[in-house]
Amino acid sequence: MKENIAIIGAGVGGLAAGINLCKAGYQVTIYEKNNWPGGKIGGRTIEGFHVDTGPTIIRAPYLFMELFRSASEDPELLELLPVNPQYKFFLPDKRSFEIFLNASETIESLQNISPVDAENYSKYLEHTQKHYRSALGIKPSVSPQQTITQRGKNAASSMISRTLFRFTSTYFSNSFIQSAFSFYPLFFGQSPFISPERISMLHAIEQQWGISYPKEGMLSLAENLATLFERLGGRLIFNTAIRGLQAKRNQITALRLKSGKLEQCDYALSNLSPFGLKKQLTHAKSNPTGTNRNTGCSFFTMNLIIEPHTSHNQLEKHNIFLPTDFERTMSDIFRAKILPRSPWVYLCVTKRNENETQDDPYDNFFIIVPVPNLSSEIDWRKESLSFRNTLLTSLERFLPDLRKRIRHEMVSTPQDFKDTYNLEFGTPLQPAVQTSYKNLFYVGENSWQGLGLIGALTAAEEAVKSIKGFK
Numbered sequence: 001m002k003e004n005i006a007i008i009g010a011g012v013g014g015l016a017a018g019i020n021l022c023k024a025g026y027q028v029t030i031y032e033k034n035n036w037p038g039g040k041i042g043g044r045t046i047e048g049f050h051v052d053t054g055p056t057i058i059r060a061p062y063l064f065m066e067l068f069r070s071a072s073e074d075p076e077l078l079e080l081l082p083v084n085p086q087y088k089f090f091l092p093d094k095r096s097f098e099i100f101l102n103a104s105e106t107i108e109s110l111q112n113i114s115p116v117d118a119e120n121y122s123k124y125l126e127h128t129q130k131h132y133r134s135a136l137g138i139k140p141s142v143s144p145q146q147t148i149t150q151r152g153k154n155a156a157s158s159m160i161s162r163t164l165f166r167f168t169s170t171y172f173s174n175s176f177i178q179s180a181f182s183f184y185p186l187f188f189g190q191s192p193f194i195s196p197e198r199i200s201m202l203h204a205i206e207q208q209w210g211i212s213y214p215k216e217g218m219l220s221l222a223e224n225l226a227t228l229f230e231r232l233g234g235r236l237i238f239n240t241a242i243r244g245l246q247a248k249r250n251q252i253t254a255l256r257l258k259s260g261k262l263e264q265c266d267y268a269l270s271n272l273s274p275f276g277l278k279k280q281l282t283h284a285k286s287n288p289t290g291t292n293r294n295t296g297c298s299f300f301t302m303n304l305i306i307e308p309h310t311s312h313n314q315l316e317k318h319n320i321f322l323p324t325d326f327e328r329t330m331s332d333i334f335r336a337k338i339l340p341r342s343p344w345v346y347l348c349v350t351k352r353n354e355n356e357t358q359d360d361p362y363d364n365f366f367i368i369v370p371v372p373n374l375s376s377e378i379d380w381r382k383e384s385l386s387f388r389n390t391l392l393t394s395l396e397r398f399l400p401d402l403r404k405r406i407r408h409e410m411v412s413t414p415q416d417f418k419d420t421y422n423l424e425f426g427t428p429l430q431p432a433v434q435t436s437y438k439n440l441f442y443v444g445e446n447s448w449q450g451l452g453l454i455g456a457l458t459a460a461e462e463a464v465k466s467i468k469g470f471k
Contacts, residue, residue: 002027005467006255006263008242009271011039012453013444015225016067016460017269022232023071024468029263030234031255033241038222039271039444040421041453044303047408051303052218052366055187055453056348057318059205061212063457064221071228078224079215085109086211088316089180090398092324098316099180101210114174124171124181128204131197165327167197179326179344186344186370187452189296189429191334193327205454213317217350251439267467268437271444272422296429297333298373298414300387304365307405308353311398312363321345321395337376339387343369343394362407367391373414373425380413441466 003026007014010032018028036042040054058064058080065075085098085105097109103125110118168181184202185195214221230236244256245268254262270277323329323342332340351364369391372378388411392403414426424430441463444456451458 003266004264005029005267005269006031006265007269007271007443008255008277009039009444010037010226010236011271011444011456012041012222012225013456013460014039014269014271015222015229016457017443017463018229018234019067019071019225019232020460020464021467022229022234024464028234030229030236031240031242031257031263032236032238034420035238036222037226037236038219041218042222043217043219044410046303046305046410049305049362049364049408050217050219051305051364051410052348052350053301053303053412054218056213056218056350056366057452058212058214058221059202059452059454060209062209063454067457068228071232073228078221080212081215083211083213083317085316086206087180087318087320089176090319090321091176092322094398096314097177097180101207103207110177114172114177117172117174117177120171124168125204125207127171128200131201132204162197163193164195164197164199165192167200175326176322179322180320183320183344186297189298189427191297191330193330194334245437247437250437252437267439267441269441269443269463296373296425296427297370298417298426299412300369300371300414301412302365302367302388302391303410304367304406305362305408306365306402307407308361308363309399309405311400312349312352314398315347315349317349319347319349321347321398333370333372337372339371339378339383343391345369345391345394347395371414373427374418375425380415384411384413
């Protein structure tokens with residue numbers, strides 16, 4: 001008889017683990033409290049238009065392709081398209097520069113901002129590659145078969161003395177270039193002035209393997225993963241929250257659903273963060289001294305469905321609008337816990353109407369702005385509209401009359417992040433909690449902070465190995 005595995009949450013980690021476990025012959029069921037797959041990358045629908053609402057950067061895309069190939073599925077079904085330039089940075093004075101997959105092109109772009117810093121880029125890249133080698137135990141040029149996930153956890157747990165921002169400052173003197181190479185930890189809720197310098201290895205990963213974006217958006221990636229899981233025999237049950245665990249002798253024997261029904265299992269995996277799972281199952285109140293209260297940020301996001309305009313031609317896939325004073329902006333968010341006076345703004349062009357089709361004549365923008373987490377005194381019911389207008393005014397310096405061309409929009413605040421993804425204080429930066437159950441394993445990017453979707457695939461792979469070797 002097949003052993004039964006229950007997975008809490010249909011995020012990337014949960015789906016990847018489910019796919020691998022189905023291939024290994026287990027009977028797998030994923031319970032998802034929402035009505036869509038993918039967790040943070042799941043996306044939403046606004047007036048019939050599909051929009052992305054979470055991570056938009058796929059580093060080391062071959063990892064997803066290998067997952068499909070290992071299940072005898074054509075990886076081309078994922079339609080992962082390379083993104084180059086990888087990022088475009090806009091300065092307050094309307095100048096801009098870009099990071100390309102090709103180092104010489106990046107150097108040429110940096111020359112327009114700071115010739116001295118452009119000369120130092122090669123040394124900076126070489127140092128990030130050293131972090132890559134020491135953290136992962138492999139060379140950046142290694143064959144894809146020796147995957148990043150083999151040594152990934154070393155990277156997540158590495159201790160290093162310098163902060164990321166101080167590290168970048170040793171190579172770059174221009175404040176805008178410093179901030180451009182320090183943004184990586186913002187997407188998982190940590191300040192570049194706290195995060196260790198080894199996070200810079202993400203730049204080396206992007207330079208070696210590139211970054212990609214699904215042709216039909218991130219929601220399509222989640223749907224493809226869910227389809228593959230079900231094709232392999234897995235069960236995916238939506239609108240089903242878990243309300244408790246039944247255990248015997250330090251081993252979970254069943255999950256208790258919100259309805260009260262017990263679902264028996266031999267092993268359990270959680271795509272929730274360890275801290276998030278503990279709080280959901282124990283119904284504990286917020287701990288005012290939690291680690292993330294002091295360090296983690298949350299996000300204010302906007303999805304815009306907008307009429308195309310010639311000003312959009314200056315935008316690339318991933319765009320970052322840099323604040324006048326990066327250090328002050330980070331201090332507002334992480335220390336003072338007030339709305340940033342000069343926001344740091346990420347804008348992803350999730351869809352561009354390049355062919356001027358009449359069936360879908362709009363461009364889609366997804367905007368992410370780091371803001372204080374819910375331990376601040378910000379009342380988002382009062383501040384949301386005002387902050388939205390502040391952001392649009394800021395963007396209109398580069399995209400004239402932006403708000404006049406908006407046809408549909410959706411705004412999410414830190415409270416939405418907390419409610420939707422079970423994130424304490426609305427931040428992805430969660431304190432670690434040790435499991436007391438021998439047959440409970442964690443998957444998902446919350447398990448290994450700092451690696452994004454790579455971390456989700458890494459955690460899934462390690463959990464599967466643990467189950468296979470479980471005694």
